[in-house]
Amino acid sequence: MMEDACAKENGKDAARPVPIQPPLPSLVCATCAGQKMLVPLSMSEQSDSDATLDIAFSWEHTVDAEALMNSLAKALSHFPCCTGRFVRRQVFVEPAAGVKVKQPRLCILCNNAGVSFSHSRYDGKRPSVLGPITGLFDRAVGTLAKADAKGGPLLRVKLLECEDGQILALSFSQGLADVEGIGFFLQAWCHTFRGEEPGPSSLDARVVLEGAVNNGFPKLDSSFTYLHRRELATRAATAKAAAAAAAERLGVTTFLLDWDELRMLADDFSQKLRGRRLIYDSETLSHAEVAFALVVESLGKAVSASVWLDYRVTFGFDRLFGHVRGIADVDLPADHVQAAAVIRKKLQIAKDSPDFWCWKAQQCKTCPVEPSAEIIFSSWLEAADLRKVNFGGLTTGSGLGSGFWQWWTSNPEARRRAGGGGAVGGNGKGCPSLVVLLPHADGVQVQALLSQAAASKLCAKHNCLVYYP
Structure with a gap:
């Protein structure tokens, strides 16, 4: 039987997240930040960079919020793009094999500006993650700044404390990564939370893959x-x-x-x-x-x-x-x-x-x-x-x-x-x-x-x- 999930999520009596006091820091930076670097986006990444993707994970056990935040800071050391900000710059790209030109591109300035992190209490049991979820996310909007000023965080994380467990809600710009990329990051974060080595750092050579695709000489x-x-x-x-x-x-x-x-x-x-x-x-x-x-x-x-x-x-x-x-x-x-x-x-x-x-x-x-x-x-x-x-x-x-x-x-x-x-x-x-x-x-x-x-x-x-x- 059909049921309108939207009505369930948006009812007047729906529980709302309540911030926990005292609050944890709202921005989490990498514990070991490298030198600033500029990561140009591919053309396809530029196209949907103003779009936001929200995904949540649910569990029954309790994770300490401060420990989660500290492990996040360690994991971010291996993913410098996550703590960066969008900027527009003139960069060299290779539109054809052996030809380099300078053109304006949206880039990620990896300056360790931080990831948004919030911790709230949800009054009730965990909302279902079946069906599209409304109202739980701290959405990663406003990432594209006017002129050359920097916009907001490219990744926003929220931990919700519920009566029967927790929900980890992530919101990120599609110009930052897709679900596969965020999956790499989550795996590294889980490793650091458990006290394990997070594995190799992320590879940020996006225009290199773009060039490999566009400038190849395929065997037909x-x-x-x-x-x-x-x-x-x-x-x-x-x-x-x-x-x-x-x-x-x-x-x-x-x-x-x-x-x-x-x-x-x-x-x-x-x-x-x-x-x-x-x-x-x-x-x-x-x-x-x-x-x-x-x-x-x-x-x-x-x-x-x-x-x-x-x-x-x-x-x-x-x-x-x-x-x-x-x-x-x-x-x-x-x-x-x-x-x-x-x-x-x-x-x-x-x-x-x-x-x-x-x-x-x-x-x-x-x-x-x-x-x-x-x-x-x-x-x-x-x-x-x-x-x-x-x-x-x-x-x-x-x-x-x-x-x-x-x-x-x-x-x-x-x-x-x-x-x-x-x-x-x-x-x-x-x-x-x-x-x-x-x-x-x-x-x-x-x-x-x-x-x-x-x-x-x-x-x-x-x-x-x-x-x-």
């Missing part, structure tokens, strides 16, 4: 064309159908797939695919592939889709702290089991080949096309792995702030950069659907911005919450 492979849409999808809606779809209200449908259900579905889908010779006998679908297949089933039709992929590892930049997001395009059949096989097989090409990303960058420059994805998929299961976010006890769940969905539905340019172009709905804005997977101790949390028809099919099979941005 015919399979690359499967993952880059050269023209509008042939199944694109007519103008009349697109207008009707754009008028439909979209909601974020959230449901939890528990481990037993995931294992059962993975075995069932994999067995069917083996029988059709679409995967090898040794293969079994992943949790992400199963969850994506269930959403495709709710759509009830073939769709043009895109998948956000992180290509750090593909290029050997495993520890790069930044925002890295590549788009691989796939046309998915209406058969959801077969769609899972398409996602598995075709995406492996992009995951394994740096040449694909270099080729795709060249295609986007020489043959730009209108983005046409009707639905976009993104898995944060590895980036926010709860087994690695461990502050002395089990982390029971992670949640996404509602601000992310408000940004997505209200920012057409951001959607275009992300590959979305299909008019699926969105209160007349022609917004493509988006599916985000989040880790939970009991399984996988699925948050999907969908039409009411697709949401109804999911709600008939799962216990769903629906939030309207």
